[in-house]
Amino acid sequence: MPRFRRSASAVVAGLLLCAGHVAAQTPPPAPVPAADMNAFARCxxxxxxxxxxxGIPPAAFDALADVTPDMSVLPLLDSQPEFTTPLWDYLAGLVDDQRVADGRARLAEHRALLDRVAAQYGVDAETVVAVWGVESDYGRISGKRPLRVSLATLACNGRRQPFFRGEFLALLKLMHDGDLQNRDTTGSWAGAFGHTQFMPSTYARIAVDFDGDGRRDLVDSIPDALASTANYLKRSGWQTGRPWGFEVKLPAGFNIAEAGRTSRKTVADWTARGITRVDGGALPSGDTRAAVIAPTGARGPAFIVFRNYDAIYSYNAAESYALAIATLADRLRGGSGLATPWPTDDPGLSRAQRRELQTLLLARGHAIGEVDGMIGTATRRAIQSEQQRIGLTPGDGRAGMRILQALKAGR
Structure with a gap:
C-alpha cells in the first residue's frame, strides 16, 4: 500500500488479518464525532x-464532490494493525498456508504476464504476487468504503487534513481524466484502492497502462495492477536479481542496540560480529551494505536486510508489513518459512486455525455468527469467556494457540 505512511497503513491487510485482534491490546474504538456540516461546506x-x-472545472467538481461526510473514518486514524498487533499474530494471519497456496496458483495462472512485468521492471514475480496477496488477498478484499466520501471527510476533519486534501483532489482528477470510470469506486477508509491498494496520488504518479487499453485501471485490470506495483518497487530502488534479505542467527552477547533498519554496516562487518544465515548459506559480498533487524528482540527471529527490503518497506512503512511481503515471497519461491520461533508461548493462528477456533466456540453455545476466520468483537468475547472458564491467563480475548489447543482437548 504505497500510501499514508505510518498514519494509516495497511488497512486492507488489517481486514485480511481479521478486524480487531486483541481486546486487551487494542483500545476500545473512539467515539464517532458529529459532523459540522457548515464547516464541511466551507472546506x-x-x-x-x-x-x-x-484542471477540474467547477461543474465537474460539483458533480464528483456531492458527498456527505462519514465521520466513522476518524477513529480509524490511530488503530492500524501494523502497530497494535503482536508480530506473530500479524504474520500468522497474512503468511499462512492458504495464502501461499493461492499465491502459487496465481503465479501459475499469470506466468506469462508476470514474466513480461519482470522483464520490463526487473522485479521478480514472487514479490509482486506477495504484495497482491497481502494487500487484497489476490483481489478478493479491496475495501468497501466509497473513496469520495472517505477522502472528503478526512480532507476536512481530523489530523493530516492537508495530506488527505491532496489525495481527494488526486482522486477527483483521476475520475475527471477517465482513469477511473466509476465515481462510486470503493476502497479502504484511508483512500487506498485496487488490487494492490494505491493511494490516488500514487496512482497518478506510478500507475501504468500495461494491458494497452488506453487507460490505467488498477481496479479491474490485473495486468495494470501488477505492472504498476512492480513500477512502484523499481522506482523505490529495487535492485534486480538481489535478495531482500535472509533470516540470520545472532551470536551470543549480540548488542541488540546495533540492530535496526537504518543501522547500516557492510556484510563483512556483520560477519565479523558473528552474524550467519540460519540455513548455512552464503551472504552477499563483504562490501554490500546491510542492516540487521530483530523486531521481537534477541530471542526472536532476526534478519539481515538489503536495499530491496527498503523498497518493500517504502510501500507501507511498517516493519511488520515489510516482513509479511518478504516472507510470503520466500514461501512462494518454495521456502519453508522461518526457522526461529517467536518469543511467545502462545503463537498466532492462521486463518484456517481461526475458523477451527470459531467452530469450537459455536459448539460450546457462543453466538458468534458465521465461521469466517474474522476475529471480531463477538468472537473475542467468546474467547474471553472460555479463557475465564478454563483459567487461562490473561483473559484478554486473544485468538492464540493456547485457547485453540485447550478447546480441542475438550477442556
Missing part, C-alpha cells in the same frame, strides 16, 4: 478552488 468550497487550479 469543500475551498477545495473547489484548488480543483479548478488542478
Amino acid at each position: 469543500m468550497a475551498g477545495i473547489r478552488g484548488d480543483a479548478a487550479k488542478a
